[in-house]
Amino acid sequence: MTSWLRLLGTSLAATLAFAAAPALAESYPAKPIRLIVPFPASGATDLLARAIAQKVGANLGQQVVVDNRPGAGGAIGSDMAAKAPADGYTLLMATSSTHSIGPHIHPRLPYNVQTDFTPIGQVASATNLLVVSNHLPVNSVKELIAYAKAHPGELNYASSGNGTVVHLMAEAFSAQAGVQLTHIPYKGTALSIADLISGKVHILFDSIVTGLPHVRDGKLKALAVTSPKRSSLVPDVPTVGESGLPGFVSETWFGIYGPKNLPADLVTRLNAEFNKAIQAPEVKERLAKLGAEPVGGTPAQFASVVSKESARWGKLIKDRNITAE
Incomplete structure (x- = not known):
């Protein structure tokens, strides 16, 4: 009898947890979201992040707070984001420098750009x-x-x-x-x-x-x-x-990451919100003044861009024997 009651209790708890899951997802965000910018304030990455964060926050009904954490070529802020809880309340504004170039220049980074982050979406590219x-x-x-x-x-x-x-x-x-x-x-x-x-x-x-x-x-x-x-x-x-140099193209990408293991429903929600924000006329205007264009797309498309750029810069770094020293 005791075993039967224990089994019933376990089953009931699981059912209640399953039923509560959608409600929890729908309640996000219940508090301000931190968007880490791993570079100083007033730089191109910071200005771009603030333009987008303001619109995302307005759409979500919660403030998206830009938190500048510069140093080590973006590694300090990126490390903070990688080690944050995977609850959707800490995100990272990453760039070509942090995720496509950094790993080739700094092989002993305290995180792995491929496994310690969840790609959410590319927001812009800049000339x-x-x-x-x-x-x-x-x-x-x-x-x-x-x-x-x-x-x-x-x-x-x-x-x-x-x-x-x-x-x-x-x-x-x-x-x-x-x-x-x-x-x-x-x-x-x-x-x-x-x-x-x-x-x-x-x-x-x-x-x-x-x-x-x-x-x-x-x-x-x-x-x-x-x-x-x-x-x-x-x-x-x-x-x-x-x-004078046909075929030469070099742009900087900007994109949003979360910590690893970010729940799929939050990734989908955040991807949609950032895609929506960068298409707003006022955001597009601000990005244009920064020499950037909105990109958008799926997390998979963003991951592909990062991978291709990483291969490109990695080859150049190796061929030209470039170091951080």
Whole structure:
């Protein structure tokens, strides 16, 4: 009799738990959601995250709080997200640098980008602006390549640090163009602008948001954008492919991850919410001002993009013997 009662109690508990599951899912979110940005405030990733988070929060009826956790090329914030509870209340705004490049530059990361995160969806992609010093006598990518070949080893380029996407973009350019350029790393591209203007540094692949004001002020020259098509922010500036290096395309992706083992119903809900938010007219307008375009799609599509970009950058890093040192 006792065994029968125990069995009945267990069965009843399981039935009640099953019945309660949909109610719990429907009640999400019951509190604010934290969106970790593993880079400093006011940078491109932060501004993009805030534009999207505000809309997602409004749609969900709960605030999505952006939490900046910079350091170690995005590894500090990414590690926090990886180790957070898989309850949908801690998410990560990841980028090409954190998940497609970082593992190849920092092989001893405290997390595995493939197994310690749950992909939710890509939200945007952004182009970069190829700018050169006014002291450099070139006005197109074709002229830049010709000048570099005529003056091997004389030209240099700035980056936001070893192993960053800015660094790798320039390396990809020099490899494809067959030119020899010297790398000058800075602690952020903003710190290189003065040297670029003075002519101490010659080339920079900068965020279109931070590079464009200097072009408009006449302090730097914009040769091209790195996207497959022209940017609406600078419609008169050609793509790298149009201007002298066919086939060259390099964009930065931005996407949302959760910790590993995030329940499938929450992944579906969050994917739908972020896809909806990035299509809102006001969000699209803000993204455009940042030189970014909304992407959207399924978690599987996002994972595929990350994988392809990881293979691409991993090969470049190995072929060019690039390290974080």
